[in-house]
Amino acid sequence: MLEIRNLHAKAGDKSILRGVNLKVCAGEVHAIMGPNGSGKSTLAQVIAGRDLYEVTEGEVLFEGKNLLELSPEERAREGIFLAFQYPVEIPGVSNLYFLRTALNAVRKHRGLEELDVVDFMELVKQRVKLLGMNEALLERPVNEGFSGGEKKRNEILQMAVLEPRLAILDETDSGLDIDALKAVAAGINAMRSPERAIVVVTHYQRLLEYVEPDFVHVMAEGRIVRSGDKELARELERQGYSWLEEEEALAGESRT
Amino acid sequence: MSAAVTGTPAGQEAWLAAFAARERRLANECPWWLQGLRRTALSRFAELGFPTTRVEEWKYTNLAPLARTVFEPAGPLAPGDRRPSSWVETIGGAVAWTVNGILGAASAGRDFSIGSLRAAWQETPELVQRHLSRHAVFDRHAFVALNTAFFEDGVLLRIRDGAVLDQPLVLVHYVSGNGDTPLACHGRTLVLAGRNSQASIVEAWVGPDGLVYLTNSVAEAVLGEGAVLEYVRLQLEGDKAYHFSALHARQGRSSSLAVHTVLLGGALTRSEIGSVLAGEGASTVLNGLYLARGDQHMDNYTTLDHAQPHATSVELYKGILDGRSTGVFHGRIIVRPEAQKTDAIQRNRNLLLSPDAVINTKPQLEIYADDVRCTHGATVGQVDADAIFYLRSRGIAHREARRLLTLAFAQEITDRINPASLRERLNAELVVRLDPIEE
Ligand SMILES: Nc1ncnc2c1ncn2[C@@H]1O[C@H](COP(=O)(O)OP(=O)(O)OP(=O)(O)O)[C@@H](O)[C@H]1O
Numbered sequence: 001m002l003e004i005r006n007l008h009a010k011a012g013d014k015s016i017l018r019g020v021n022l023k024v025c026a027g028e029v030h031a032i033m034g035p036n037g038s039g040k041s042t043l044a045q046v047i048a049g050r051d052l053y054e055v056t057e058g059e060v061l062f063e064g065k066n067l068l069e070l071s072p073e074e075r076a077r078e079g080i081f082l083a084f085q086y087p088v089e090i091p092g093v094s095n096l097y098f099l100r101t102a103l104n105a106v107r108k109h110r111g112l113e114e115l116d117v118v119d120f121m122e123l124v125k126q127r128v129k130l131l132g133m134n135e136a137l138l139e140r141p142v143n144e145g146f147s148g149g150e151k152k153r154n155e156i157l158q159m160a161v162l163e164p165r166l167a168i169l170d171e172t173d174s175g176l177d178i179d180a181l182k183a184v185a186a187g188i189n190a191m192r193s194p195e196r197a198i199v200v201v202t203h204y205q206r207l208l209e210y211v212e213p214d215f216v217h218v219m220a221e222g223r224i225v226r227s228g229d230k231e232l233a234r235e236l237e238r239q240g241y242s243w244l245e246e247e248e249a250l251a252g253e254s255r256t
Numbered sequence: 257m258s259a260a261v262t263g264t265p266a267g268q269e270a271w272l273a274a275f276a277a278r279e280r281r282l283a284n285e286c287p288w289w290l291q292g293l294r295r296t297a298l299s300r301f302a303e304l305g306f307p308t309t310r311v312e313e314w315k316y317t318n319l320a321p322l323a324r325t326v327f328e329p330a331g332p333l334a335p336g337d338r339r340p341s342s343w344v345e346t347i348g349g350a351v352a353w354t355v356n357g358i359l360g361a362a363s364a365g366r367d368f369s370i371g372s373l374r375a376a377w378q379e380t381p382e383l384v385q386r387h388l389s390r391h392a393v394f395d396r397h398a399f400v401a402l403n404t405a406f407f408e409d410g411v412l413l414r415i416r417d418g419a420v421l422d423q424p425l426v427l428v429h430y431v432s433g434n435g436d437t438p439l440a441c442h443g444r445t446l447v448l449a450g451r452n453s454q455a456s457i458v459e460a461w462v463g464p465d466g467l468v469y470l471t472n473s474v475a476e477a478v479l480g481e482g483a484v485l486e487y488v489r490l491q492l493e494g495d496k497a498y499h500f501s502a503l504h505a506r507q508g509r510s511s512s513l514a515v516h517t518v519l520l521g522g523a524l525t526r527s528e529i530g531s532v533l534a535g536e537g538a539s540t541v542l543n544g545l546y547l548a549r550g551d552q553h554m555d556n557y558t559t560l561d562h563a564q565p566h567a568t569s570v571e572l573y574k575g576i577l578d579g580r581s582t583g584v585f586h587g588r589i590i591v592r593p594e595a596q597k598t599d600a601i602q603r604n605r606n607l608l609l610s611p612d613a614v615i616n617t618k619p620q621l622e623i624y625a626d627d628v629r630c631t632h633g634a635t636v637g638q639v640d641a642d643a644i645f646y647l648r649s650r651g652i653a654h655r656e657a658r659r660l661l662t663l664a665f666a667q668e669i670t671d672r673i674n675p676a677s678l679r680e681r682l683n684a685e686l687v688v689r690l691d692p693i694e695e
């Protein structure tokens with residue numbers, strides 16, 4: 001479904017991604033972990049099409065299509081969804097209006113009829129319930145004044161409404177209380193399907209207890225340096241990332 | 257405060273000649289004091305001339321093209337001419353309209369009347385004399401002077417003491433002409449809101465595209481003790497219009513005035529809103545929205561004169577500028593020595609949609625009392641790139657995302673406007689006007 005080959009990207013003069021390789025197939029759940037600043041969010045944003053980052057090398061294929069040629073909205077309509085690490089506040093635009101505009105843009109692209117207000121409300125209310133979300137948040141401006149946890153749940157709500165093929169969730173589990181974490185995990189699990197792939201970026205094993213990944217990757221300094229199964233995440237939880245430096249040191253030694 | 261500065265007298269001869277040509281006729285149909293007022297106003301205009309950009313209050317608005325243009329005073333509709341109309345008349349309420357400054361349809365109810373000012377100065381001269389030209393003072397103001405010299409009729413809106421109006425008073429000013437010579441239209445409005453009355457007024461200026469004309473409108477509003485007045489002012493002029501409008505309000509004790517100004521049309525606009533908070537505990541809200549595109553120029557000049565203690569004013573002006581348009585916000589707040597416990601907030605926020613658009617924003621605080629709270633702030637920015645990306649990442653097209661965010665910016669002002677029918681129509685108008693904005 002998604003294939004990333006030797007991806008390099010920079011912001012201004014700073015090179016951030018330095019040769020990322022990753023293959024995600026339909027039906028799989030991948031977890032990406034790694035220290036702060038290793039480039040996880042940058043990777044997610046590049047896949048979504050953020051123009052702050054310039055791709056200097058490599059390619060990204062989605063369903064065989066060259067993703068890098070598409071605008072962010074085209075990518076979204078093709079079925080890519082990014083849950084932001086820092087969801088953006090949009091004063092003056094109601095959450096409902098935003099969701100409906102987005103859903104109808106996506107539906108139109110898929111050759112489906114636009115949903116009228118009644119059908120749309122039915123869909124949203126059902127998803128809101130699933131996530132145990134406060135319905136009052138629907139009427140409020142997008143993310144404005146939402147608590148950290150409310151913002152994260154709102155991201156999951158958008159995913160649940162837009163039903164993407166590939167969902168990338170950037171630290172959607174951070175800042176959540178236990179109940180919220182369970183609700184978010186339930187939301188993610190409800191999305192799991194053989195036709196859909198999910199990539200979760202996380203620092204914590206906790207989420208992965210609820211959402212079991214098929215693959216776990218460790219990112220460091222702009223590359224995926226290790227991949228494994230869910231055992232790898234447990235190991236990281238115990239040991240942290242100090243081994244990375246040792247490996248670097250070893251690699252350095254072996255180069256000399 | 258800058259002293260009155262004499263501008264260039266260029267272009268004034270035509271005005272003086274026009275005045276002389278009409279003087280006899282007008283003298284016959286109005287009281288001596290009014291004719292005296294007109295003469296004084298004209299000679300003051302002759303002394304002042306149109307202000308140049310050397311005058312601080314006019315620094316960013318170049319009137320040279322206006323001063324060069326010879327205008328002809330607009331007259332009544334010719335018999336058989338269809339009178340103009342617009343959607344503003346359909347928002348509901350008691351509707352009255354003028355064409356070229358002359359009242360075409362009056363309206364009255366148990367608690368209010370919208371009538372001809374000319375009729376009023378004939379029937380109740382002492383009432384008109386007590387208020388006319390007392391609040392919009394022409395001594396230092398060329399456009400008010402010109403208006404005072406030239407207005408032939410006008411509109412008197414009266415709201416009875418204690419009246420609570422359940423529908424807005426709607427007043428639409430049209431300009432109509434055949435396009436041969438540029439027309440000048442000096443509309444005059446006098447609002448008398450009685451003690452403890454509650455009312456809302458919607459005043460709109462509408463003109464055809466393609467016609468060069470001058471709207472030089474002056475309104476005075478007197479709010480009695482405890483009066484509550486919502487005053488919406490919509491500038492929907494044609495694309496070649498010069499629009500000058502000034503509202504000068506005087507607020508009695510514990511009265512509250514909310515003025516919502518929306519500027520959409522015209523080539524060159526100067527909108528002045530001023531209120532003297534002349535009674536203790538008065539409160540004023542000034543909201544403004546200006547949307548300028550192409551080569552439009554929109555200049556907002558506001559004055560809040562806190563003259564008595566315990567009064568509050570809250571001002572929020574928002575500008576959207578696209579193309580090569582230019583905008584000005586100049587907000588004056590005066591706090592007189594007696595006006596202790598004044599609470600005044602002024603904010604001006606601007607959204608630049610194009611690299612060629614320019615905004616000049618200037619707060620001017622003159623505070624002579626010590627126990628006051630006065631804050632002001634101005635921002636100029638572009639549409640938030642993070643927000644754009646967020647919307648696009650959900651499948652919303654770039655254009656649509658920009659439009660959505662720009663509308664949301666504007667709607668902070670329109671959301672405060674009543675009735676709902678007007679608010680919705682205005683929002684639709686914004687959608688249309690924002691649509692062709694280039695990416
Ligand atoms: N627009 C930008 N301009 C300059 N530097 C950037 C930009 N975006 C990211 N960076 C830098 O790139 C590096 C990777 O950032 P990124 O946000 O991708 O890390 P991360 O792995 O998501 O970290 P965290 O776990 O803290 O979320 C950091 O050093 C960051 O400061």
Ligand SMILES: [Mg+2]
Nearest residue numbers: 040041042085
């Ligand atoms: Mg990150």
